[in-house]
Amino acid sequence: MPTRRRAAGRKEGHVARRAPGGPPQAFAETFGAVASNVERVVRGKPDVIELVLLCLVAEGHVLIEDVPGVGKTSLAKALATSIDCRWGRIQFTPDLLPADVVGGSVWNRATGAFDFRPGAVFANLVVGDEINRASPKTQSALLEAMEERQVTVDATTYALEPPFMVLATQNPIDHDGTYPLPRSQLDRFLMRVTVGYPGRASEIEILDRNDSDVFDALEPVATAKDIIEMSDIARAVHVAPVLQGYLVDLAETTRRHPALSLGMSPRATLALQRVARARAAASGRAYVVPDDLKALAQPVLAHRLCLSPEARLQGARAGDIVDDVLRRVPVPTATPGR
Structure with a gap:
């Protein structure tokens, strides 16, 4: 359940974090383990995987932009599966409402009061597929969550648990039925990366495997606590x-x-x-x-x-x-x- 704060706009202290869990060498070992795990799904793209992982550890959000079919969603899903934490997926469409993203108050007949029902953004890793297909109003619902790591609904602010990262994908070629991201939202993304087509050897390997089997065999190699400690180590560099x-x-x-x-x-x-x-x-x-x-x-x-x-x-x-x-x-x- 989301952590609740008393009122919108009230300033509270930062969430206490543990001291760095080890030197950069320990960081590098965990980083390499997660990268290798993701590469079991996304073949031949170590540089792209490294950038997305750096974005996660640096407590940022990443926009993965490329043509259809090159593995944008697979990359996001593989990263989320490689970390033992809560993750969610939002399929952005023109009829998606802001409440579907951040949540809303629902009347509880048993208690005679409104209960807050968290939206899809209440996860550690949020995969936002085709973000430019949502209306500007729905896109803007992500702004507070991405920048402040909190959501305000009905004058009550709910904190998002760390680590928190939005991995959004979009297709820059297909403009029909899309809404360009406003500059204010683009600026919330720490990085924008492209996946690109695989090399010849990697594509042959992709043809020779069963994608469902790859994801079924994928196991977490790190925890949310590991990522938080890695962020602490990076902050001290x-x-x-x-x-x-x-x-x-x-x-x-x-x-x-x-x-x-x-x-x-x-x-x-x-x-x-x-x-x-x-x-x-x-x-x-x-x-x-x-x-x-x-x-x-x-x-x-x-x-x-x-x-x-x-x-x-x-x-x-x-x-x-x-x-x-x-x-x-x-x-x-x-x-x-x-």
């Missing part, structure tokens, strides 16, 4: 001041870039630092290096940038601008302090 300066330089360069009408916000800067810490821990390090930031810039930043009208007419893409910004900003040469 050191980011040298020189790298924080590099982050700010990247942000300022996007804000002045002639092809952009909207650059990186402070939220984007914080997001990149947060997931870079998780990548460092997954590599067994207690400190961030420049390559952590550069490797994650595309999935963390591209969907947050807004191209200028002139750049759109010229066919520019946000990903190209991210590459250009990385080339323009000098990489710190000093070794980050441990």
Whole structure:
């Protein structure tokens, strides 16, 4: 059952968390075990699996965007199955109501009072299939949950138990009957990733197996408690001041870039630092290096940038601008302090 808070808008202390459960090496071992388990289903996509796992540990949400049939939903389902926690699925459709997502009050004849019935968002991992098929009103119902990790219904706020992650999928090709995600909601996603087509060997392996058997044989290799402890470890990873300066330089360069009408916000800067810490821990390090930031810039930043009208007419893409910004900003040469 959801944890209930007394009234909407009332500030309460953060939920107490345990101290980090081990060094980055222990983090890396658990991270690798979950990644290997997911790869039993999603073959030939270790980089994509790594990004989604980093997003989970960094306490973010991920938008998986690609054409139909490449394994978006399978990836989300495999991750949810690999962790022994509560997970739910929302099939977004035009007639889906906000109450279906967050829940609502239902009259109880026996008690003569309204009882709160939790919606599908009350889970640790929420798979939102084809999120752009829901109406803007229903999409916005996710905003508070994604940002605040809580839901407010009838002036009462209910906390969502950690870990909490939304794995949303959408098809960028089919526009009939869809509603583009507003920029405010896109910004709530820590990353946007694409799966892509499998390689030849991986596709032959997919043809040779039975998908139902693969999922039936999939067992959890980590718990919700493991993920919380991994998040604690990642949060403690050191980011040298020189790298924080590099982050700010990247942000300022996007804000002045002639092809952009909207650059990186402070939220984007914080997001990149947060997931870079998780990548460092997954590599067994207690400190961030420049390559952590550069490797994650595309999935963390591209969907947050807004191209200028002139750049759109010229066919520019946000990903190209991210590459250009990385080339323009000098990489710190000093070794980050441990």
